[in-house]
Amino acid sequence: MATTPRRKARVAALQALYEADVAGHPLEECLERQLSERIDDPQAAEMTTELVRGVSANAVAIDETIRKTAPGWKLEQMGAVDRNILRLAVYELLHNNEAPLSPTINDAVELAKTYGGESSGRFVNGVLGAISLTGDPERDALTRIQKRSHSGHSL
Template identity: 35%
Template sequence: MSARTKARKRAIDILFEAEQRGVNAAELLRERVATPVTPAPLPAYTGELVEGVVDHWSDINELLSTYSQGWSLERMPSVDRALLRLGAFEVIYRDDIPDAVAISEAVALATQLSTDESPTFINGLLARLAEVKPTLA
């Protein structure tokens, strides 16, 4: 597993935990940096991802709600919401990450962490965001 893949997985863990606990993900990130719960410190890229998702939270949720066909954000599994938010952040806001890489990473994590249907759903929704990305500016 590459360093960035591990950082993405840690970011998903924080986003998921924050939602489950009803706390702000950026605050949980700061808590994890100040008092780590694992032997390895959080990778810097994990912080960039979590902060980026939080900074664009409303816009990301609106995009996911708009382009998700037949599924409201609330109806999606919690882990899928975390994966989609992170993937959407990388696709829409990170020009240094190729869209195909961001989508592939999100799909791979969905394969490990979520339902059998999730990888296909996440792939389709993130691919749609990548497709409409030029119209969003």
């Protein structure tokens, strides 16, 4: 997978969120550490900061969305990597209008395969797929398809 500024930002944001979640370190310190140790691209640094702070600012709504979509899983029982990948992707899907649907889900699945356990990719894909069909109507994949068909555009 190409290492674009967005991909670098997602990896660094995941690392910061994971460290804060597992080690209990202050999130801003984790963010600063990632920026100083891993990010040398100003665009990626800006994206990383926006992602981490966006997840933090919307944490309650993000976690509630995950709980509703994966009712068989308590957030606390999920692997920490999976939980934080989901938080990051849900933020992008539902709170960041610049994040395209399919690439966001695909990148989250790739992060899960790289950093998570054996079944992490499938788990993350299932949860995010369900969220993409039940989330905010303006971000909902089915709504997008319907709008295209009514406007004469095809997939």
